[in-house]
Amino acid sequence: MAEKDKPDPTHAEYARGYSVDADTLREHEYPLLNKTTYLDHAGTTPYAKSMIESFSRDLIANLFGNPHSMSLSSQLSTQRIDDIRLRVLRFFQADPDEFDVVFVANATAGIKLVADLLRDYDNRGFWYGHHIDAHTSLIGVREIADMGHQCFQKDADVETWISELANSQSKAPRLFAFPGQSNMNGRRLPVRWCEQIRSAANEGGGNVFTLLDAASLVSTAPLDLSVSSAAPDFTVVSFYKIFGFPDLGALVVRKDTGSILERRRFFGGGTVDMVLATGAQWHAKKETSIHERLEDGTLPFHNIIALDAALDTHKRLYGSMANISAHTRFLAKRLHDRLSALTHYNDTKVCQIYEANSAFGSPATQGPIVAFNLRNSRGDWVPKTEFEKLATVQNIQLRSGSVCNPGGTASSLGWTGAELRRHYSTGLRCGDDHDVLGGRPTGILRASLGAMTNLRDIDSLISFIEEFYVENIPPIVSVDPPKGEDDMVARHFYIESLSIFPIKSCGAFKIPEGKRWEVKREGLAWDREWCLIHQGTGAALNQKRYPRMALIRPAVDLDRGVLRITCDTIAAADPVSLEISLGWEDTSFVSTSLCPASTKRSSTVCGDQISLHAYASPVVSAFFSDFLGVPCALARFPSQTANRFSRPPRLPGTWKNRFRKFIMPGSFPPDLPPPLRENGQNPLLLSNEMPILIVSRSSVNRLNETIKATTKRGSGVSKTVAADVFRGNIVVAERLVQLEDAEQPYAEDGWSSLRIGPDQLRFDVLDACQRCQMVCIDQLTGVRRDEPFSTLAKTRNIDGKVSFGRYSALSLQEIDGLESDTPDCRTVMVGDVVSPTYWEE
Numbered sequence: 001m002a003e004k005d006k007p008d009p010t011h012a013e014y015a016r017g018y019s020v021d022a023d024t025l026r027e028h029e030y031p032l033l034n035k036t037t038y039l040d041h042a043g044t045t046p047y048a049k050s051m052i053e054s055f056s057r058d059l060i061a062n063l064f065g066n067p068h069s070m071s072l073s074s075q076l077s078t079q080r081i082d083d084i085r086l087r088v089l090r091f092f093q094a095d096p097d098e099f100d101v102v103f104v105a106n107a108t109a110g111i112k113l114v115a116d117l118l119r120d121y122d123n124r125g126f127w128y129g130h131h132i133d134a135h136t137s138l139i140g141v142r143e144i145a146d147m148g149h150q151c152f153q154k155d156a157d158v159e160t161w162i163s164e165l166a167n168s169q170s171k172a173p174r175l176f177a178f179p180g181q182s183n184m185n186g187r188r189l190p191v192r193w194c195e196q197i198r199s200a201a202n203e204g205g206g207n208v209f210t211l212l213d214a215a216s217l218v219s220t221a222p223l224d225l226s227v228s229s230a231a232p233d234f235t236v237v238s239f240y241k242i243f244g245f246p247d248l249g250a251l252v253v254r255k256d257t258g259s260i261l262e263r264r265r266f267f268g269g270g271t272v273d274m275v276l277a278t279g280a281q282w283h284a285k286k287e288t289s290i291h292e293r294l295e296d297g298t299l300p301f302h303n304i305i306a307l308d309a310a311l312d313t314h315k316r317l318y319g320s321m322a323n324i325s326a327h328t329r330f331l332a333k334r335l336h337d338r339l340s341a342l343t344h345y346n347d348t349k350v351c352q353i354y355e356a357n358s359a360f361g362s363p364a365t366q367g368p369i370v371a372f373n374l375r376n377s378r379g380d381w382v383p384k385t386e387f388e389k390l391a392t393v394q395n396i397q398l399r400s401g402s403v404c405n406p407g408g409t410a411s412s413l414g415w416t417g418a419e420l421r422r423h424y425s426t427g428l429r430c431g432d433d434h435d436v437l438g439g440r441p442t443g444i445l446r447a448s449l450g451a452m453t454n455l456r457d458i459d460s461l462i463s464f465i466e467e468f469y470v471e472n473i474p475p476i477v478s479v480d481p482p483k484g485e486d487d488m489v490a491r492h493f494y495i496e497s498l499s500i501f502p503i504k505s506c507g508a509f510k511i512p513e514g515k516r517w518e519v520k521r522e523g524l525a526w527d528r529e530w531c532l533i534h535q536g537t538g539a540a541l542n543q544k545r546y547p548r549m550a551l552i553r554p555a556v557d558l559d560r561g562v563l564r565i566t567c568d569t570i571a572a573a574d575p576v577s578l579e580i581s582l583g584w585e586d587t588s589f590v591s592t593s594l595c596p597a598s599t600k601r602s603s604t605v606c607g608d609q610i611s612l613h614a615y616a617s618p619v620v621s622a623f624f625s626d627f628l629g630v631p632c633a634l635a636r637f638p639s640q641t642a643n644r645f646s647r648p649p650r651l652p653g654t655w656k657n658r659f660r661k662f663i664m665p666g667s668f669p670p671d672l673p674p675p676l677r678e679n680g681q682n683p684l685l686l687s688n689e690m691p692i693l694i695v696s697r698s699s700v701n702r703l704n705e706t707i708k709a710t711t712k713r714g715s716g717v718s719k720t721v722a723a724d725v726f727r728g729n730i731v732v733a734e735r736l737v738q739l740e741d742a743e744q745p746y747a748e749d750g751w752s753s754l755r756i757g758p759d760q761l762r763f764d765v766l767d768a769c770q771r772c773q774m775v776c777i778d779q780l781t782g783v784r785r786d787e788p789f790s791t792l793a794k795t796r797n798i799d800g801k802v803s804f805g806r807y808s809a810l811s812l813q814e815i816d817g818l819e820s821d822t823p824d825c826r827t828v829m830v831g832d833v834v835s836p837t838y839w840e841e
Helices: 022-029 049-061 072-091 107-121 136-144 155-165 193-203 255-263 290-294 301-318 321-341 384-393 406-413 417-425 455-468 485-490 547-551 618-628 653-658 697-710 789-795 812-816
Strands: 099-104 127-131 149-152 174-179 208-213 234-238 249-254 272-275 283-285 351-353 369-374 399-401 444-448 492-500 517-520 530-534 552-557 562-567 576-581 603-605 608-610 632-636 692-696 730-735 751-756 761-770 801-810 833-838
Touching (some): 022 049, 049 301, 099 107, 107 136, 107 174, 107 234, 107 249, 127 136, 136 149, 136 174, 136 208, 136 406, 155 193, 193 208, 249 255, 249 290, 255 290, 384 444, 384 789, 384 801, 406 444, 547 552, 552 618, 562 618, 618 632, 692 697, 697 730, 697 789
Parallel strands (some): 127 174, 208 234, 692 730
Antiparallel strands (some): 234 249, 272 283, 399 444, 492 730, 492 833, 552 562, 562 576, 603 608, 751 761, 761 801
């Protein structure tokens, strides 16, 4: 064999024992992964195409009835459930004489069931201990542990507690819970603790139970319960983490632990042999099996039957869990080593990896999860939300935050409970964009691998980090050339276009040339005065989630006093349209009776709570719901300054009752005053805190030049963008005196204020606009692309935030005289001269 033909020994574990090589497996069984890099297997692993097809054939070929019956279809369901229950036990090498399987919704439901059993077992309650690496669901058990609880922060603390159990006499029940694998960093904890606890507890009087959260572990590793004496008393799993489908969990119970079931108080359909509904409070529990006493109500029998196809497909594709373990171990070590090797030009490490074990490739101590954060060449942390935004644009899917592992994450990042509570009181929330506080990150980035992860996934993530976050040369500090007097006088800026967005996150209405447009304290008149809200959650919809909103195009007709809304695509021959009155006198649409006073709700817009008037007309709701394919309604938040249209009247209760039947669940109270911002800022409207967004034409041109320079030649695809994608209210362009004059891209970064138009209307220039994936949505087609965010992330990354454009607001001196002057004194128009003042001036 020639040297070049020899197999690479480092790939010996890669897809070993699989039915086909990993790439072929991906292509045929997981086609949805072909154009993405999926690294969130700890959340759920994708399901195989053939598994869904097999399950579908099973449903088509058989009639499955409710198992709580004696019909043929019901008996078929019962038979299949019994067979699958046995298959599940064998999958975990558990002897059916020693163990039973209780089907539950997910691992969390299994944990809660165990907690309820312990609470009923003794009227004094129970004591609870858990490891710091526990998932949130395990931590939650402490809230019902009436005899106290303890969080073990180190393995040594657990070992010490175990050594003292023999001398700790207690008849009250105790429960110790821990994860088989940390879902934060993949660290695997010693399952031997279960046997050690049982042995020590027996010497001390017993009544100490163990609960293993195996949900993360069994997604990529075998779980061996063949030795009953060494196994946990309770083990919870979620099958979607192993097979991708069905959405189902299980609680595996040692039958020797069944004594605690005897005092369970609650019972549901199917768990009793007889119940007296009147007279004596009496019922007879089923005694044939543990699962029959714990599976309340009708089982999710179709999901359980789907497990048959899942188990068959899994074995056919992968052979065994040992094969998956070897495959993911090889890939995880490869990812870990390549991340560890990344450095900036000054040898500063790019990645901070939160690893608990030095031997990352050891299956006994480490699973295929890598938790990390990134630093720039100065040692500053890269914000996790900014990383995830860019990863999403590049079609890379991973997880960020505390990943439902608060103890492990806080410990790794060095946060104390007191510090986190203090930050919570000032606004820190799980999943928000408070990425770095006090110089420390508030969460981590997590890449988790699965059975069908391939080498291309690893290469994609590394290439992504190298392209966008590894600094190979020192950053260039740009110095603006001095502006001479001749230059400041000769060339000037002007308004190239004016746009408002009457319905937040929908299409723009461009102000016609020659039309002066009113400016209010909140911004341009009619800008973001409406929004679309989800009928169930009350949250405002946005283009990031629903790109089709770009095709909803409102137009303000001041002469007729209506907002005309058109929903169409460019090729549509007959676009659908709707007209809404600009005034509040048309009460046939506006709901003023919403929810009972005790359940008043506000809408969430960009993380803030605001009060809205929701349109109750089913016609209006259907117009938007049908086009977007999501149950939504139109809502309005009127501005705080008067205009020529009347304010909403307060109507008597009789009117409210008349329209009550049209009012959707989750509507909003109209009479709550808008919350005022601190320090005298403008009131919070749908336009958020910064009412007017300014975009520079010169900056857009420079950005497009950069995009063209980095686009591969011969691709045949233009990735340049229109200024519309930045959804600016005012696009400012430069009027150059001579053709050879150069534009001044990003000059707006140095502006402190602007004077616009013949009346020199003054605007204060505020913060930079922090960008997200929404700029990648083409506003003409609603199609999502990877530009311009990808290029912005390289060229406009300022202090870890991607910025483009500036927010501005009417200056305070203009607002002070707003009520006394006529509105026409405060207008802007396309073509108006824009005179900036720079910070250095």
